[in-house]
Amino acid sequence: MARLTSDLIAEGSPPLDPQFDVVSLFHYCRSNVHGFPSSATPSHFSVHQFGHGQSNPTFLLEVNLDGFIMRYVLRKKPPGKLLPSAHAVEREYQVLHALGTHTKVPVPKVFCLCTDPNVIGTSFYIMEYLNGRIFLDPTLLDLEPLRRNAIYRESSRALASVHQTDVDAIGLGMFGRRDNYCKRQIERWGKQYMVSTEGGKPERNPKMLELISWLHQNIPPEDSSGSAGGLVHGDFRIDNLVFHPIEDRVIGILDWELSTLGNQMCDVAYSSLHYVVNTGIDRIRHDKGLEETGIPEGIPSMAEHVAEYCAAAGKPWPVAGWKFYIAFSLFRAAAIYAGVYNRWIMGNASGGERAMHAGKKADVLVDSAWSFIAKASVLPEQPPSGPILQDHVEQYGSPGKITANLKERGKFVSGGRVMELRSKLIKFMEDHIYPMENEFYKLAQSPSRWTVHPAEEKLKELAKREGLWNLFIPLDSAARARELLFDGKSDNHFGSGLVQLLGAGLSNLEYGHLCEIMGRSVWAPQIFNCGAPDTGNMEVIYVNVKFIILLT
Structure with a gap:
């Protein structure tokens, strides 16, 4: 969770x-x-x-x-x-x-x-310090399927953003060599493993030595040419990502200790290890990966996960070298765990008692590498075609996809006006509110926290002009206000400014679709003048109703 x-x-x-x-x-x-x-x-x-x-x-x-x-x-x-x-x-x-x-x-x-x-x-x-969520378990069992899908897609996009970085333009051109990455890594971690197991602490595994030899003999050609070279994170996995407290988007990639320049497909394989083996080193019930124990609904298969990354990063399909890349990642992880266990024996492991299981886990990873190598096929010849999985409707879906998804269940479907407002809200949040969150947060943490940020007032005026103001005012209240204020005259008689202050005339159910969007940022409700209890309570009601709909 x-x-x-x-x-x-x-x-x-x-x-x-x-x-x-x-x-x-x-x-x-x-x-x-x-x-x-x-x-x-x-x-x-x-x-x-x-x-x-x-x-x-x-x-x-x-x-x-x-x-x-x-x-x-x-x-x-x-x-x-x-x-x-x-x-x-x-x-x-x-x-x-x-x-x-x-x-x-x-x-x-x-x-x-x-x-x-x-x-x-x-x-x-x-x-x-990043205030957010970290998912320690890649099965994401505490989330509904659509949100699992969103988390995995965000993970792929985050890795693609790393790999698309122009290292020369940001001063990292000399951060490492881009060619022969795997060859050098095999030599480096092979030596680290030998040092970690000196004197039998822990005991050296002969299968690990055989694996090192196999890897040397099967390095893909793109590694020596450097064609797959670029910035490599080195330890990219879901529990090294910090997600927004309530939104399914990455706000921080952590643990860059192993970063360098090199073969970026190694990052993709390392982020896929949980499909092959249970990578945790606590006391666990089994060592099998998701492809053997069963992939929870909403989580893509390993092939779909790799295809999502390739589409986001513009990378070729790695079917020819995938067996090597997974085996290489398991080898490197085994060498790391052997080092963790060695430090635990020496009394200076940072993981405390968790580190005591790392020695056994290293051997499990070596066995898993040999099992993967023995498979006849590990990826399809071509990437999965068409949409990989249904988008996460709240964050990534288009109005058409949302409507189709709800019609399929025979439940309430929002009208075109609500979907248009929803799209405008999402765009407003992405263009104006999310980019300002850090500035608003800094003000809130400063001695001037009781003052209003100048950008907030400008965004309020922009929200009014775009018809995103006072959306909480109920339909009957807006109608009564128009009757009293306009006295039978047309809205145009008074100009658009006053009319926009009365909201869009939505029902509570229609408003629920919108306040859920506004609730994704703590700063948004005040920008749209839709703060609690109007937005806060409706957001909770909307989420609960949506959950009931998904269950029925």
Whole structure:
């Protein structure tokens, strides 16, 4: 199920490393983090470790000034002796800074990088805290099928946005080599695995050594040519994405530790591993992937998932090399888990007791790689044709698709006027409100939070001109107001301004379709003058009624 980012603080996590000097960190933040409250003292400052993730320890930093809380996130290297080139927070900072400054790829804003070990014992960087949802389980069982589909489509689009980045234009042209990526990765992770299993801690798996040999012999030709080269995330999966609190859109891609330039199809394969094997390393009931245990309704098949990405990114269908790419991703994951388990044995794994299962999981991944290699066919010769799955009607569907979807159930279908207003609302939100959310949020977090942002008043006037004002006024109330105000005269007699203040004359059921859209941003209701209880209560009623309709 989805977890809010604020819920991922480790429960019962070990105390901070003795070298982690909270007071020293506080003074560093006050001097180096833009916007950090100058009036704060160490007594207002707290540090908590996030429990999710196995690589670089991640912490929530909070400044509490009389109930007004500002949050930041810190990523640091683990303490103790580390494997060569591992846990490169400096590279994470570099790629996040470049993407956040020059592109629209959804990443958290970074504030500063510290390489001085005297502050908290290791290098670290500080970034923006994203308030949103993280889906730890790729089955998304707590969502309805249409929303599962939307989440997967958004995931594909987010990865496509990474891969379409012009690295030369944003200063990442020297971030890595674009050719022979897989060859170098096999050598690198093969060496890391050998180091992690030195002295039998953990025990070395001979099947892993055979897998390394098979991979060397089956590297696709596009890898050596660099034709598939570009920015690679390196650990792209659904639980490294932060989704908007209520909307099915990605607001942040996390964990860029393994990012570089290289073969981008490796990212696609790695994001598809849950179809092949259960990738979690907790105590689990089985190790089978979705294609064996059954794909929940609404989630695309692996072929459909890959086709969605290829369509979004403009990439060729990877049928010829797909067996290699999945086996390569399983190999690399096994090497990573072996390293996690080695750190757990040495006592410096960031995942706590979860890391104790990583050794067994590494062996499971190796077995899964060999099972996948043995399959006669892993992808169809051609990508699935036509629409892959029904769009998520609330966020991506067109009025025609929504109408067809509801007619199919024999239920209420909105008229053309409501669908036209709905389309205008969605466009208004995308063009004017979503782009301003960060600015509105900054004002709300500042000492001037009780003032009105100048852009808000301009957007209100624009909403009036577009007929998106006071939509909550019921049909009978609007009719009575017109009767009293116009006294039988035509609307045109008074001009359009007064007429627009009376709303569109909707029924409650019609309005429900619109207030659900406005409820996707906390700032939207005041822009359209449709705040709670008018919008808030109607949105809840609409969602509940819609859920009942879907069940019947």
